[in-house]
Amino acid sequence: MIHVSATPVLALRGVSKRFGAVQALTDVTLEIRAGEVVALVGDNGAGKSTLVKTISGVHPVDDGVIEWEGAPVRVTKPHDAQELGVATVYQDLALCDNLDVVANLYLGNELSTAGVLDEIAMEKRAKELLDTLSIRIPSVRIPVAALSGGQRQVVAIARALIGDPKIVILDEPTAALGVEQTAQVLDLVERLRERDLGVILISHNMADVLAVADRVAVLRLGRNNGVFDVADTSxxxxxxxxxxxxxxxxxxxxxxxxxxxxxxxx
CATH class of the missing domain: 1.20.5 (Single alpha-helices involved in coiled-coils or other helix-helix interfaces)
Incomplete structure (x- = not known):
């Protein structure tokens, strides 16, 4: 049983966001604790993507407060969110097909000694990370282009963990995956929870949501429309x-x- 702390790692309090005349978010509240998976669901245009981008620093909020471990914080650019400990895995994954798994995991965060890339250390740590997450791929030196959709998704999630975040946002991680690959990704989501991370899962797939989420937060027309405990809802x-x-x-x-x-x- 994972211990879920009382104080949220991340909390949005009355957050609103406008784009010109369009009110994308209105007075939205959301709480994410360590060791829990919160699914964020809603119809197309409900505000899910905008909400994710306010948390990840792409769109600064117009009104309301973002709190980190109980204290108000300013998140005005992606670097702010990353510094706090927010990692976002977008739908496009942003993997480099021609590079191997190690190079993708450390892209922009390469390890070096005296100005020389430390390939041995990166390969060793990559293997350890994938092992702790029970991610099975043929080799960490295989080009990402040779991986299946499910393997690509779990590599993208593993890359998000390189910076040791406390909150991981997964944007439609099982979209366009088959049954077996979807199961692989959902298993990984459960292992993120076991590592005491807070996970925000954006998904249209109710079966996936009910399989792994602890709570489901519904957005409708840019507003909160209910938060449901999975154990007590339908x-x-x-x-x-x-x-x-x-x-x-x-x-x-x-x-x-x-x-x-x-x-x-x-």
Missing amino acids: HEEIIAAITGADDNAVTRRKARTDQLKKEAGA
């Missing part, structure tokens, strides 16, 4: 919060199923 309740309607195909199907069960038991 797929239908989350869908209703996302769509803003209790009556939709998912809830109707559940109602029909419940009615059939009731009739069968009568």
